Amino acid sequence: MTIQIYELCGANTDLLFSPHCWKARMAVAHKGLPWQAVPVPFTGVATVEGGESRRVPVMRDGDTVIEESYAIAQYLEATYPDAPSLFNGKGGEALSIHFINWAQTAIHPEVAKLAMLDIYKSLAPKDQEFFRTGREKMLGCTLEEFDAKHPKNGDSLGKALVSLELTLKNQKFIGGESPLFADYAAFGALQWLRICSGKDYLVKDTAVAAWFDSLLDMYDGMARKGIVAA
């Protein structure tokens, strides 16, 4: 049966940009399972699958509904043990958690600095209002004030990626010879930036840029085929 993944979308419902949803989608593709994206705007997230305060991604696999990308990866690993592993053992499963937290505290803020207004502009009017209210409360300033503070080049992002660059200089993937869920955790953040900004902020000829490119090509180029903001 086809797995359904509820994913955040823009005004164009084919613009699927959420880093967390990309983590889940890559994990499903990694397992070789058929999937279908169900686009959900910001203002539709809370009631996905009858939930009262869902966060996307939400995945439905037959009668099972799972929320949150790491939980989805754990479910896929337990349910489809014969498909390629997302963790390569219990140590990989445990260490993925720090990796996810690292990506979220090191890469995500850099994406916000570069693309906060791009994300905003990609949304439908109702979702723009929702996004602006929530983010401005969190930031303590307007989206435009936040945006104006941060130069639009890849310098600060490059600094945040230094440990990733060091690692990928000596191995193809974070997971070694082939990607694991950790790879998708970092990939999701950079794919979010790529889709919302429509720009390539990764420094050419870096190991990170080559690794990102190779993940865009995987699974029949699934991640490269996704619509990117103009």
Add this chain to the structure above:
Amino acid sequence: MTIQIYELCGANTDLLFSPHCWKARMAVAHKGLPWQAVPVPFTGVATVEGGESRRVPVMRDGDTVIEESYAIAQYLEATYPDAPSLFNGKGGEALSIHFINWAQTAIHPEVAKLAMLDIYKSLAPKDQEFFRTGREKMLGCTLEEFDAKHPKNGDSLGKALVSLELTLKNQKFIGGESPLFADYAAFGALQWLRICSGKDYLVKDTAVAAWFDSLLDMYDGMARKGIVAA
């Protein structure tokens, strides 16, 4: 047979402070193997075990000599597979590499900011000269100038530890229910700071402080028993 670990030492040869040597020592203790530290000053490192440009830690196990803490952990894992695992599988072994690179690029610079002069002061005169020449070339300023730039509180260190704090709020160790080599990679950096500064820069009541304390207690309090600079 007792494993020998060549470890960097101060003017007091019982002051064993190197983060990388602590990673190796904790890994040996994790495997439950008998070990003996062989103190080596900075100016003695290059010729340890007849090598021409060794870096410590160097470990001798019978006829086998291994250099570099991750290589030591891999050797221990392959040679003593029945003792507790340092990686819990191939995924954990692969993901440890990014974790090590993260610790080295996120935590180590914070230790340097807090304790550069403390490290210097703990060395014998000949090693002080060696250390000063090398570090000042790298820093582009004197040790004293570097030291004066950085406030001596835990604020900047605390920011560097945010992904670790988030992780340890929900699990006892980076490795899950028990520590893995990744735990020792972060521990080594903070133990280096603790030993050289003689101060406790970790914010009390944080998950990181509790985790660090529990590692100091492990293996019969081995890491707590080590001499700390006055």
